[in-house]
Amino acid sequence: MIDFLHTLLNPDLPFLRNALIAGLLASIAFGMVGTYVVTRRITYIAGAIAHCILGGIGIALYIKYKVGLEWVNPMGGALCAAIFAALLLGLVSQYAHEREDTLIGALWTVGMAVGLLFIAQTPGYVDPMSYLFGNILLIGTQDLWLIAGLDILIAGLCIALYKPLLAICFDETFALLRGLPARGLYLLLLVMTAITIVLLVRLVGIILVIALLTLPAAIAGHMAKKLWQMMALAILLCMGFITGGLSLSYELNLPSGPTMVLLAGAIYLLVIAGGRYIKKAKSFSRPQKRA
């Protein structure tokens, strides 16, 4: 822990400080969007969007190095793929009579396959692992501004549209009947999820991003009485997992992304087990009613 704090405060070593600031800033978007993802029960859709990103990254890298369009950026490709996947899944689930879970599975795997195929055909060596698992320690100052901008956008939308988003997450049919553009709001929610995932993939990678998006919100959901409380608690928990995971990984020389996710997973299991134990204990201590 001392080593971690020492490096964090060392002005000549900005990588750990940047990583921590990025993690704390990212927690705001993770907590807010994650709360909607958990309560609207679209974790699998978020997973499919995250995995589709590799397809966008692969195509962008191929265009950049094979076709020679230097201005093409892999993260731009990721953003296009994520928004495309979000809109496709949203429109299919709303309008088409197609099995949603089958489409999620198809997009999930086809996105990965397209990405790996294009990366394999791209000249030079591109390591897909850096996109799959990310590396929070490579975050630069420009990334911090980008994440801060995302936070402002997400927080602004969540505050302005708090009531309608609450309504479509709880009972979409009733929201529609009250004259809300429920389908448009659902698509907006998916696009917000897609943008959050793309920008935060740099921290923990495509595979682990869903854990940080959903686990803090899922834990918070066991304790909160209102949606905004769940968001606030999810943000604080996410900040705790990122700080704790980062310091543990630094002290024990472990990869940072998996350490954060394992920490979040362990606390989630403890909360579920603890909740069940408390429920059981309460039911035993309750006086038995006479017949």
Add this chain to the structure above:
Amino acid sequence: MPQAIVEFDSVNFGYTTSPILEEVNFALEPQEAVCIVGPNGSGKTTLLKLMLGLITPSSGSIQIFGKAPIEARKHIGYVPQHILYDPLFPITVLEVVLMARLGKSYFGWRRRAEDLAAAERALDDVGLQGLEEQSFQTLSGGQKQRVLIARALACEPELLLLDEPTANLDLAVEFQLVETLMRHRKNMTLVMVSHDLDFVSKVVEKVLCVNRRVAVHRTGTLSEKVIQETYGPGLRIIRHDEHCHHD
């Protein structure tokens, strides 16, 4: 003759090629209370969904307040049979009821005083005053049903559609619901789906017997023959002694 609130004209509907509703014709007048009865799968909920504009008929026309159902939605309150939601959803009773007022105040966090007053009145109406800040997930099935009824009442509707409102209610609460609906009879047209013929006979004067086709009967003329025609010949009708009722 007053303008019909609900008007079905030669309506046909089917999710696939086989029809669920055939040649449906009926009209409801202001302040009428009607009940839709019929066996499972006969098209009762489909009839409500058509009135709400959630589905469109294969042929024929539906007019609600003289408009297409989608345009008339702001005048309609709806109590679904059940809602699909996350059982751990963090929401209070008041927040659920305030959803009724969404069409009136949309952006931001602030709640308007008139919305709060309408929600409080609706909760009083269903006997849930004092539970405003209670978490919705901790309520019993019957209490949740009453919150959904309060949410529909808070819309201040001119047409109230209820899909099996007594499904989760005990006799005492059902009695309270009868009283609430009777109180609101003067201000709105009531349409409810129910299998509870005892409940039906107390609240409504007209019954729509649905079994692919719709036949309209006055409650007083609802004979065993009509019920058996609707539900099928296998039905056994047992009449309860009047003392079995809720007093």
